[in-house]
Amino acid sequence: MGRPRLAVFKFASCDGCQLTVLSLEDELLQLAEAVDICYFLEASSRMEPGPYDVALVEGSVSTEEDLQRILEIRQNSRYLVTIGACATAGGIQALRNWGDHAEFLRCVYAKPEYIRSLAHSTPIAAHVPVDFELRGCPISKQQLLEVLAALLAGRRPKTPEHAVCLECKRRLAVCVAVARGVPCLGPVTQAGCGALCPAFGRGCYGCFGPAAQPNLAGLTNHLQAAGMAPRRLVSGLRLFNAAAPAFQQESDRLAALEEAER
Amino acid sequence: MVDQATADEQYLAKADFQVLLDLLAGEGYEVIGPTLGEGAIVYGPLRSVADLPRGWTDEQEAGHYRLVRRNDEAWFGFVVGPQSWKQYLFPPRTRLLTAKCEHGTWKMQPAEEPVPKYAFLGVRACELAALDVQDRVFMHSAFPDPHYVQRRQQALVIAVNCTQAAPTCFCTSMATGPRCRQGFDLALTELAEGFVLEIGSPRGRELAARLPLAPASEQQCRDAADARAQAEQQITRHLATAGLRELLLSNLNHPHWDEVAARCLSCANCTMVCPTCFCSSVEEVSDLLGEQIARERVWDSCFNPQFSYVHGGLVRHNIRSRYRQWLTHKLATWHDQFGTSGCVGCGRCISWCPVGIDLTQEVAGFRAAADRALFDRRPGAGEHAASVSGQGRGPSGLSASRPFLQQPRGEAGRPLPDEAPELGQSDAPGSESPRSTEGR
Incomplete structure (x- = not known):
């Protein structure tokens, strides 16, 4: 059996959580050795098709296109792990959930008709089953390593839930x-x-x-x-x-x- | 208690105090004491008397602490802060072992960290009591903790008598202070120009022999006694301890627990700042490939929901059950387990609770309810009691009309699960435990 296939996907987000993967400076070589990084646009233009063993998903569902894409990723991934506040709770962009979406578009963009976004920003788990959620804005490097190590070992990740x-x-x-x-x-x-x-x-x-x-x-x-x-x-x-x-x-x-x- | 001078009292001038610090450093001690840090008086390494928070004091109330300038240059003119000596004897994080997998075989390597030799300077009476409580837990139990024992046995304790008290202090209720009576090598009482020094151990005597001391004059001894008396007079908070264990354990299903739970954030701050709380968890971290692991012991808390996790779920699954566990352990079942209260009356849990929950008031709430219930049950008292309860809720927020719930005696040491039937429902006349009102 080959190395587990890892993919990293981005939805509506600032890229800070993906950057945490790249910030694993001391562990990055070991990670590249332990898994086959098949899809990670922020790091490489290599784009291998699925199925993937582990998909790390950053960002919230914010457009019609996102709705379709997250379903495809779920179908192609054995474990789907959401990373960060956007993916787990909608992120800062979920503030629009309390506002007037059409009005925002009109005020901000010169040509609002070019913008196709949903009126609400929603977490990934609102659309597909999620195997594990990593919180944070951005996520913690140690917790990311814990999740990856746990998935490689076939055990449940341990992250604290206390205050x-x-x-x-x-x-x-x-x-x-x-x-x-x-x-x-x-x-x-x-x-x-x-x-x-x-x-x-x-x-x-x-x-x-x-x-x-x-x-x-x-x-x-x-x-x-x-x-x-x-x-x-x-x-x-x-x-x-x-x-x-x-x-x-x-x-x-x-x-x-x-x-x-x- | 009469606070008289003893023949053993000596005088150490402030001008000579640096000699003590240098002497300790020369003996290989790492001197730890009060110093300014992050807007509070914390404990940290002391190299010079200039490191002491001279001229500073603390202002404390429930959920409130402020560092305030004094109008004199007192060296120890404050009480206790957010930290305690437990962080040195029972550190928040202790590496226990590492293990490595080589050729399919695990090799365990116990952590070999050097054991620091501490000299604690500025230990208050309530803190001496707390050291004694943790000694019982970690040192005098069936399974002594080697990390604690080594650190504790090497540690030198220089106590300082409080000369003032905070509104959060209640050591007099717990019979732990404010006078330092035992558990120290040396004890100091601060005067304007120096310290009256008492010797508490052979090790203290050896140390004193090498200090530039003079016999304390009668006036100095009197001034020291006055300064200590001032601390005692300033204590206003009170926790009634008579029959406290029975009061709490016979009220495990009392609605007052819900009232506290509505305010308690279950954030664990009270247990972290408590100088006697000793709970921990062991965490294991591995490298990505699972070939190397490290195991660490970290401070944990009964307020952490996960702390009560056993296979299948959480045992204490709500804030009510967690607060109840903490308070009944601290004030009641601690006696069964360690032969002493778990509370030394330092008031840290009151000051450092972010919402200002005060255990002395919560206990008073249970007492008030117990007294009212007793009154309600007196023959012929029913009508009057009903009219009293009709006036609404008392200052503690307790409903006066609610019958006080009882637990059969003999099972008191075992807190009941939340699912237990309400014991008060089978409450028959005359079934109340006479011990629940002991000392009233």
């Missing part, structure tokens, strides 16, 4: 929320980044999406009691993972609250 706080404390960072009053999404956001932002004095932006069983209302109630306006909380939750169900529901609840108060 960022656990990682933050493990690196002995001082809590920015408590010590400086910085609003931080760490307590409701899934770990994986190594608590990068809090360790550099910034609140967590939630780019790894909701942690397992997150208590969103617990956090937003507390921040509101501390004087934060619901509208600021809404924009905090609607960022990289606006369409992740837990963030979406809470931001909708807060937006309705804001609306009712007006």
Whole structure:
């Protein structure tokens, strides 16, 4: 049996997660040895047809063409792994899900009739079954390696589902929320980044999406009691993972609250 | 308790303090103590007295910590911060072993990291108690942890008596402070120009013999006693410990757990900052080809949903069950397991909870409910109790009309799963445990 065939595909995205594959500088040769990289346009013009053993899919479904292409990729792939916030939760472009699509097109483009995009940006899992999701904006290099190593070994990948706080404390960072009053999404956001932002004095932006069983209302109630306006909380939750169900529901609840108060 | 000077008290001038640091460094100790970092007083390497947070203090409340300038130049004029000594004895990440597959055979290689020889400077009374609690867990249990034992046995402990308290401190409730009484090699009480020094061990005595000390004057001893008394007087927070184990374990299905769960983020911060929490997981990372692995022990927490994963699913599958596990372990079943409370009253879990949950208030909430329920059950008290409960919810958010749920005695050490029937439903008159109101 030959080496497993790997493909990397891009949908609506910024390419940052694919770039994480290329950023595996120390491991790239080992990766190229372990798998046959058959399709990875960001790295090579070689385009081998499927079937593939592993497909890494970056980006959200954002056009009619995407709808068709993701079905074909699924049919051609043994394991389909989505990489990044766009592919797992619709990405920043999912902010249009709350807006007027036609109006956006009219305002932004000189010739809106040339643009064929869908009114909504949706995660890959809304269209085809996904075998594993890697969160993050961008994904973590260590988690990507873990998934690839697990797939090569035929075991289930292990990535944490708990809050960022656990990682933050493990690196002995001082809590920015408590010590400086910085609003931080760490307590409701899934770990994986190594608590990068809090360790550099910034609140967590939630780019790894909701942690397992997150208590969103617990956090937003507390921040509101501390004087934060619901509208600021809404924009905090609607960022990289606006369409992740837990963030979406809470931001909708807060937006309705804001609306009712007006 | 009367805080009298002992014949053993000596005086070390601040001008001579660097001698102590140099002496320790010369003995091969890595001196660790309080220093400024990331907007807080953290623990880190100390080379010079200039590394101490001189002239700084901390302002603490539930979910709140701020570094504040003092109006004097006190060296230890603060309480405890976000970190604790556990990070040195039980590090957040410990490499256990590596293994390599060669010609189809795995070769295991235990991690051989040098064991640092620490001198802890500035250990508070509650922290001495926490060291003792972790000693019971890691050192005096059936399976001593070699990583902890080596580090602990080499460590020198120089305690500092608190001369002030934060609103989050409640060591007096837990009988752990604020006076340092045991578990140290040397203990210091800060005065304006120097320290009154007590010797707590033979190792401390040897060290003291090499320091430029003078016998402490009567006035210095009195000033030190006054400074220590000030800390005790400033403590306002209280946790009623009498009958606490029974109170919590007889209320495993009380609705107050749901009230806490609505606020708790299950983020694990309380367990990370707790100087006694000791849970960990072992993680294994492999290279891409699965030919080399490394196994590491990392801090973990009962607030991590995955921590209760066993084959088939999560045992503690909601925040309510996880908060209950933490609080009942910390304050109740810890006694069964280690012969002591798991809480030393340092208040870290209160300050560093991002939403400011305060375990002393949660316990008070259970107590208030217990008292009301007892009142409700008194013969002839029903009508009046109903009118009281009609006034709505008390300050703790507990419904006054809700009967206090009971658990049969004898099974108290075993928290019940959420699916257990509501024990209160079979509550017969006179079935309440007399121990649940012990000490009231």
